[in-house]
Amino acid sequence: EAGVTQSPTHLIKTRGQQATLRCSPISGHTSVYWYQQALGLGLQFLLWYDEGEERNRGNFPPRFSGRQFPNYSSELNVNALELEDSALYLCASSRDGTGRGETQYFGPGTRLLVL
């Protein structure tokens, strides 16, 4: 069974540009989560999508947005990039978002560097 996949693996942008990161969940999983792992800040929750709807978002500005497609894949968009957006962006998926302790399985991440 294929795991969570993310693309691209690396992304280099300049300040003010937009970045688009993509994630494909494990087959059969309907929930997709995005996390940011920035140096010195640890792992922080960004967004949660389930069945095409945004269910929850973390404490990030509105220029961080995303969507989930009918095939349950997801896209994270970051507008007006700032230097501090440089981080590893991790996508995870789970069978559903019922809150019954479903395991979130993570992809390899996209490393975003903003110059």
Next chain:
Amino acid sequence: AQSVAQPEDQVNVAEGNPLTVKCTYSVSGNPYLFWYVQYPNRGLQFLLKYITGDNLVKGSYGFEAEFNKSQTSFHLKKPSALVSDSALYFCAVLGNTGKLIFGQGTTLQVKP
């Protein structure tokens, strides 16, 4: 508020010795607790979780964790460490509305 703490930034252990990576949590209600491992330049790999039931949870690669409600702890253990276990370990609690709340991470260094 729900939170997780990993009190040690780094744990050093000799190969073949038992290892423990500590985690304490603060939640209201029954906790859903997880351990993940991250190798350099990689994503997180799921090791094990506690939902309910036996306090001793067995997971991947010979790891286990003990849930202790009175001490609000969920320490990760392995009877005999391998050099290949050297990595960054994260404890997490599943918070309200889907998000995992992570500890700061503990670097495990296993020396031959």
